[in-house]
Amino acid sequence: MKAMADIPTTTHLEIRALCRAFGDVGALATINLAVVEGEFLALLGPSGCGKTTLLRCIAGLLDPTEGDILIDGQSIVRVPVHRRGLGMVFQSYALFPHMNVVNNIRFGLKMHKVPSSEADQRIADAIDLVQLRGYEQRLPGQLSGGQQQRVALARALVTRPSVLLLDEPFGALDAKLRQSMQIELRRLQRRLKMTMIFVTHDQAEALSMADRIAVMRAGRIEQLDTPTRIYDMPATAFVADFIGQMNRFTGRIIGRSNGHALLAVADLPAPLKARDNPSLAVGDEALAMIRPERIQLKRGSDGDGMLEGVTSDAIFNGERLNVLVQTGAGSVSVALPNVGVDITRAAAAVGQPAAISWESNDLLLFPA
């Protein structure tokens, strides 16, 4: 999906063993991270996981307790924030309320002493880039949220930063606008080939925009990978749970057979076959997870499903039908894509017996 081949593999920004003590929330514990030239990297995690702390350390607005940050191989931790030459877009936009659009965008150029003829040209280009022609003389208070967002973006881009940092840039926008701004930013990023790091707690945003995602939890990076791999092959139970929906079973590993692990689940007559996880030994307690859309549902109980049960609920949300099946191993959520047929029939089957099955490789195992 993402054009990874276009991205040169030279490291642009590198973070080495970065720590920051900061009470309990927002602390960082030994972060290592390498961002390549032109990459669009998402820092994703629940609030308090340290993603904003990390971003502010890169910007220079916070000092790390230990560790190093390098851009193009040069350490910048000792460089004060105003000499780092980075760009940043804040969740609150942080526009200067007493300056109009042009003067907001001009601010960085003025600080960098760009000659005014060149500055005027660059401001005009930036205004075109974010499609704000006609709004030059407005004050931030006279603009809509989306327009303010674009001014913030133009203001950050006009100084041609080596890396653009975005802190929950779309957090304050409504869903529709958020989506169109996401597409716009993504297009812009590809066009400018600018290295961007953006912080978000919205997994859908991270999945749809980023070249790679760093999933963070309690000051650590749990997994750093492409969106598809994060979604399909989560490294830990936390990542699996945080991104998308998961059904969970707990049990014990009782054996292995041709590449699969066998998981005994209480109240189930037969063990479940699952994708093997080498970090688990036979006899270990384990957590098995499967995504609702990887499960097939059959009406009736003709005996060839892996689990049998009774449908207890069906919730239609347009693009899919979510069916809850009560089985011996608990309640299992099944997502059926709305491809037109059978949806209404399946929805009508609440209270009827049903059988569910899946590919063994889709059932993922994690240490409990």
Added chain:
Amino acid sequence: MSKLPPALTVYIVIMALFLVAPIVVVVIAAFTSGDFITFPPQSFSVRWFDKVLSDPEFISPLWNSVRLGATATIVASALAVPAAMALVRGNVRRRRLIESLLLAPLSLPTIILAVGLLFFTAQIGLGASFTSLVIGHVVIVIPYVLRTVLGVYMSANHEAEDAAKVLGANPLQAFWHVTLPTIWPGILAGGIFAFLMSFDEVAVSILLSNTDTTPLPVSILSYLVYNYDPSVAAISTIQIAIVILVLLILERVFGIRNVMFASR
């Protein structure tokens, strides 16, 4: 305008009577042509204005008061602004304690402060000088500036300062281009209060002034001890006129109503 309930109307009328009526009486009485303050005056003239405006006994205290008020306001602002910034943004220990300490002169009887300052300034060799007066007034008016600046600064978006720094502004530039314009209404509103408080202050002024630095309220008080002619009414009217003029100019230039309400 909507109709006010009767109780509120009565309340407003009483308030206005007690607040405004004495001022109106003084102003009108100042225009008498007689030798004593009478109300209403039998005939009108500006002879008492002529008298006080040519009398160094009033003119130099008036100048002292303006000078003192302006200096105290500027010094207090210069101290209150960094204090407010540190209290809001800085990682300050015992934040509340420091804040209450700086605001304490609001609740402390000024006469106690004045007596303390009298001994203190005598002890450090300043004595009753203009500098001592400024110090005393600064202590008294700091809370007014601090409170309004704190209010504005706390509700301001602090990310704007961060944005300025990331865009290449050094700390001084960030303050000048972003912080100062943001808190300016607070400084202005607090500064107006501060100036008016200083202009009107008696306790510290009495104890810390000497014959050359007597501020106007002190000279009015001492004049009243031996005289009952309308000079006092005239100089008071001039004082009121100065205050109203200051407020009018600020209203014209900065929109004082916005400033006062924005700073809450």
